[in-house]
Amino acid sequence: MHIYVGDASDVIRRILTNHCRGNVEGSALRRAAAEDMGYKLSKTKRPSGSTRVRIDLPNPRMGENVVSAYICSGEWKYVICNSYNEAHDFQWYVIDQLRPILNKKFKQWNIQEASTYQCLLNQLLKSESLSYTVLCEKRSGPGAYVFSHEFTPKDFRKNQF
Numbered sequence: 001m002h003i004y005v006g007d008a009s010d011v012i013r014r015i016l017t018n019h020c021r022g023n024v025e026g027s028a029l030r031r032a033a034a035e036d037m038g039y040k041l042s043k044t045k046r047p048s049g050s051t052r053v054r055i056d057l058p059n060p061r062m063g064e065n066v067v068s069a070y071i072c073s074g075e076w077k078y079v080i081c082n083s084y085n086e087a088h089d090f091q092w093y094v095i096d097q098l099r100p101i102l103n104k105k106f107k108q109w110n111i112q113e114a115s116t117y118q119c120l121l122n123q124l125l126k127s128e129s130l131s132y133t134v135l136c137e138k139r140s141g142p143g144a145y146v147f148s149h150e151f152t153p154k155d156f157r158k159n160q161f
Contacts, residue, residue, distance in 0.1 A: 002146055007142075014145075
């Protein structure tokens with residue numbers, strides 16, 4: 001089941017650093033998964049003006065650990081694009097085509113690139129599904145990725161307890 005689609009200037013680093021580890025503040029995937037799992041998020045303003053986002057638990061790390069377990073037990077597919085601009089636009093095409101459950105935003109993509117994007121999507125879908133443990137051995141660069149899992153985040157959390 002397609003859970004989430006994203007883009008990055010360095011796909012592997014983004015997946016490993018921000019999605020498989022990290023916290024809900026640094027990853028839209030982690031934030032959406034936590035919310036689907038039923039966690040409430042707290043938002044507080046920092047003196048700098050930025051917003052701090054945390055899972056609203058006495059120990060937010062406990063919720064982050066459940067989110068990490070979910071994401072690390074899923075699979076990834078990705079495709080390298082010619083540039084980050086192409087990857088960024090292509091991600092909206094993929095979201096439009098696959099309708100992953102955690103992507104709530106839909107944006108316009110460059111219709112003139114439809115045939116290029118269809119080829120890239122075919123390449124993406126035919127690529128090998130990878131666990132996060134083998135991603136660090138793979139070629140990286142600007143691209144788009146798809147996160148898949150056999151469970152929705154909500155069902156995963158239910159099965160954990």
